[in-house]
Amino acid sequence: MITKAAPGEGPVLNIASLTGVGSPTVLRILLGAQLRRLRESKRITLEEAGNVIRASHSKVSRLESGRVGFKDRDIVDLFVHYGVTDQTEIRTLREIAARANSRGWWHDYSDILPTWFEEYISLEQAAIEIRGYEVQFVPGLLQTEEYARAVTLLSYSNPKEISRRVSLRMARQARLEDAEPVNLRMVLDEATLIRPIGGMSVMRTQLKHLIEMAQRPNVAIQILPFKAGGHSAAGGPFNVLHFAESDLSDIVYLEQLATAQYLEKPDLVRMYLTIMERLRVEAATPADSLSRLQSVLNDL
DSSP states (O other): OOOOOSTTTOOOOOTHHHHTOOOHHHHHHHHHHHHHHHHHHTTOOHHHHHHHTTSOHHHHHHHHTTOSOOOHHHHHHHHHHTTOOOHHHHHHHHHHHHHHTOOOGGGGGTTTOOHHHHHHHHHHHHOSEEEEEESSSOOGGGOOHHHHHHHHHTTOOOHHHHHHHHHHHHHHGGGGSSSSOOEEEEEEETHHHHSOTTOHHHHHHHHHHHHHHHTSTTEEEEEEOGGGOSOTTTTOOEEEEEOSOTTSOOEEEEEOSSOEEEEOOHHHHHHHHHHHHHHHHHSOOHHHHHHHHHHHHHHO
């Protein structure tokens, strides 16, 4: 097993850190990161690596960030070029890459799933904790089917497509009920409770659902009241995904109308984590937020 390079070259590869990883998404990211470290330790440019696999430097960059799957031929060519020649190691790496390419259940929705959001779902399924702020809608993981349909109707009109999109959203929520469910820590602007998405009946059901979800041990909901005034998250909603693997850093997800951003640079992630903590301080406590949810429900 290659775990260290020659003096001065720095660490290059640790197969052991990959063999115990279960999630294909996390495995792809970690394998890509090891590819990058190995390339950089050999002082090989992205352009040169691209030439090795008959692709552009941007393709190599996407491989190293875990944004795309691995072709078996590319894996073999890159590792050989980077100095990994032991056939047992190469065979193990090929097996790991094949696991990283495994299809998730969400691929069944590829007809309606844009690439930029498919990536988020795969990360959502792998995360052990999601912290976030929402200003307009109840977060997707906490929506009822009727509320999700009303939100979808704001952008789509084809009945079949609407049904598929709602079904996808409901399927994502299974992550909250897994044997090891994701911890969800959300701050909701008070506007999400007041805006009558789908009408009063839909909102009543949605508020009841939020009250039920807020009492689960793996879900924390805090309401940011209007009286809080301006706050540090004025730029819009965001999610921060945290993973069990120590080699995988937190990822910030920023969704836009037709695309999304994934922030991984440590300084940017730290900034959003700081904003998240400020929001949690400024928002009502989970207990007080539960009372606020019940109050809004009683007023409808």
